[in-house]
Amino acid sequence: MAIKQDEMDLEFSKKLAKEIGDSFQKCFQCGTCTARCPAGNVSQYRVRKLMRMAQLGLKERIFDSDEIWNCTTCSTCKILCPWGVDTVSTILRLRAEAVDAGHENKKHDPLVKSLQSYDNPWLQPRSARRKWYKKLDNVVDLSKKPGEADVLYYVGCTATFDPRLWNMAQSVVKVLAKAGITVGVLGKEEKCCGGTVRGVGHPDIFEGLAKRNIEDFNNSGVDTIIFSCPGCLNTVMNAYKDIGEIKPRMVHVVEYVAELLEKGKLKLDKDVGRIITYHDPCHLGKHCEVFDPPRDILKAIPGVEFKEMDFIRENSWCCGAGGGVKTAYPDRATELASNRLKEAEDTGADTITSACSFCYQNLLDGIKQSDSKLEMKDIMEIVAEAIEE
């Protein structure tokens, strides 16, 4: 449909550009982004066109279409862009503008409401946060006993409430305990990091959560916070910066375990007998630039034959779950997961591993959907397997 003159709100475009450092206004529409966009490969979503619409200030068109809700925020486009346009920030900003203007994506409503009521996106009561470690006797609740553990393990909502991921979370405790580290958690006081609400256009709710989390972290009495969810890590480490200072050091569990292995504080002695390929979670790799530690860990596990896929590290294909896509368009998310699994299968691996709760869920769904022979294991589960009981 023809664009009408008054549809073009260049003031909107100018305002938006001002708020984003490396602006979409530099985009010269070369299509480098779209050519490698995971979401674009399974839908009509086109990053390039979105940048163009933003340049022209076609805000009504942007808000009315479902374009902005397709992005998994994997950041591939941002990394590849010849002009360094911060596409991801542009999209997040556009989502916030859309929500402001009353164009929120209705499919995200339950998630947002759940967060406002229960501090988690999964419509679960706060007390259910303790379920995954109920059977473990070596986990300290730092909300009650600050400082009485070596580290704070921030589990994140996905692993907390999805029983399929409990073994992963329990493995983290087992592996750290093996190295003599007492693990603390926030128990029912743990709150969502806010990454998801930030991703789907609610910066205000996000900010509230961030403030409360920062307080919790600083009161925990430990000097290290360990994350197993890269989404949480990226949110807390990168998006909290403008909101407040977090005193403890923040690391992903793969970084922490790789350090333990390197210093000889953790010994792996049991042969696991697996051919493994590793999927880089976008929020751990592209966003937090953690690429080597998981590979170092896999290479240190006895009986692991490690195979790389063609697209790895900065170049890795997204599993399809992020940016609210799994909530709003589960089929697309699974389709992307299946594409990634095909690549994994081509390596001859029997196990696909990753280091992200969200990738875990989605790749598991992909395996089911595509009837793949691959087994999904979090990298911490594999490490735990390599520990003699």
Place this chain on the structure above:
Amino acid sequence: MIGVFICFCGNNIGGYIDVQQLTDYFNEEYPADDVVAFNTTFLCSEIGQDLIKEKIEELNLDAVVIASCSPKHHGAIFQACIGEKMNQYRWEFANIREQCAWVTPNKKNATEKAKAIISGAIEKSRLLEDIGSTRVPVTKDILVIGGGITGMHAALELSAKGFHVHLVEKKETVGGNMVRFDRVFPTDDCAMCTSSPILAEVAMDPLIDIYSLSEVTEVKGRPGEYDVTVVKQPRYIDETKCTACGDCTAHCPVEVWSEWDEGMGLRAATYKPMAQAVPLKNRINMDSCIRCGTCENVCKAEAVMYNEEPKEFTMKVGAILVATGYELIDLKNTEYHQEHPNVISGLQLERLKVPSGPTAGEILRPSDGKMPKHLVFVQCAGSRDRRYNVYCSKICCMYATKNARLIKSENPDMKISICYIDMRTAGRGYEEFFDKAREMGINYIRGNVSEIVPDGEDLILKVEDTFTSEPLDLKADLVVLSSGLIPSQGTKDVASTIHLVSGADGFLAPVHVKIAPVDTATKGIFIGGTTEAPKPIQECITDAGLVASRIASFLKDDDIEIDLTTSKINPEICIKCGTCAENCVYDAIDTTGENYEVLDVSCMACGKCSVTCPTNAIDLSLYTEDQVIKQIDGILAEDPDSIIGFSCYQCGYNAADLAGTAKSFIDPKIKVVLVPCSGRVTMQHMLYPFFKGARGVFLAACLEGQCHYIDGNLQAKEKVKLAKKALDVMGVGGHKLNLFNMSSAEGPKFVAAAKRMVEICQ
């Protein structure tokens, strides 16, 4: 009486500054009553110049202040105009366009800032003195560095004008890149057919001496008389004996990848790169020679000299042309995967296409020697990309189209695609050339290749067809990268040997891109062709003609006039300690006579000597110690809490001008004081402004290692360190004095420096 002439520059100044109010201010309110101000629409026009001349005569002016654009723009015009009526150095400029009007969005602020700038110029102009000139002899010989199409063509033009040319070429033959091409656009002429007559002419020209395998290692002296040192690498074959019969090559047992063929073919250890080589002599490349002695045995001319050593020799020349050209960016181990055998560069494709090349003109892919079924050209490979080169390489759209057309017409069944961002075909006959390519069925895909994924011997290109908005995987069995052009190693080497200015892109910078495109900031040294920027052969030839003409004009007389804007020694205070002579990199101080004297011909007027003199016995004309102080007085009298930014002529000042051209914002508190070199800024200059209320002081100097006076900026660095300590002791705070290094092309760096200073000096 001092006459101030303020220019509206149409709206360029008038739109940002209240010129009338400014004029009234200097006529009515300015504290000194010996100042009279005038304004006009365009001061550089004949009307404007007449006004200046008329007033000098009518009012018997002692000095003139020109408040207009940057002196780098029209300085020469005003100097000539004023020179008609009084000594040509009795004027001072006030740059109220680039460094005031264009960087100050608020008209009131801009007008106030202009007052301070002009006031500085007025006060400095009170101390101006007559400066004379002298004539010095010139050497009529010319050095051309680089024997590519630009260097060869310029050498021929100069020889035609009767000049003797030394043509220095790093490779074993002159010819450059062009002679390695198959055909050239937009005429599809055979490159060799076009260039071989030029090669032959250069070879036979009695006025052109060719030095192959040679490099310039040192340049000393002054405009009109440069002492050049050249090192010639051994050919290991006696050029006077070799007949280029090829017996040695035929018998040489060595086979290695040929550099000349860009690794597309093989060569022996002794070879000549092409049948038309100039000089037509063989060469033994010791990188691959196994010293078996075969060539020595078969050479009937007894020309083989295994033990030849590099030779160093010197020459005197009056002018130098740098024509060292470009090379292609290396894209191995990137998302372009140039390390894959079937991903080749445009230049490698040229070598495959050349009838005399390794495949006798057939397009055979390197991995298996088979003809490709789908050939894909990847445009902007390493160009228009912040990770590589941000600039457009200009020639790739046309050369890819040229090769696509030629290959298509010879192999109609081959599928040929070109992935591009924008097709840039500006030039006579270019658009028609592109049009024909589409008609021939060449498949243009508008989308940048995101990644080339190796798939066995084939390749998959990830690209979006942006017209249909669909991502697609393009399968190719041969990929040609239209790799971006970068300055050649030779260009980078010469730039540092001669201290020439490079832009942010690494190509050498002319004095003015538009109006002086082949002149450099150093008189007597010129650039041309792709040494200056990526450009097609046509433009290189145009450059060559222009540069030959510029050099001929420069050397037309037996001597040239040199203004004595040099350092002067006061023998009454000089204690003959020798510090100045020790510090002068130009050996311009004669310490042999009764009194120390500055050799006007050798002095490059950087002013470094005056800074190091312990008794202040030596001072630099036009930027004397007191003149600079007076200028600061003038500025601070109008705007006491300014930040004084001493900016060097070659880089800092230019960067400040560029910030203006880009209409960047610079806080009006920033006031630039021009100095020839940051090494000229004395301790007093750095400290004095603080006593007069200045908020801060900074120096904008060349990048380290790129000072046009060799090490002036390093001297400044040391002085700044000392002055910082002094400021700390005095309680002012050393942090308010800073040195920033930037190239002449880095406007944004000047903006950042200014911003930083404002933050520091809150």
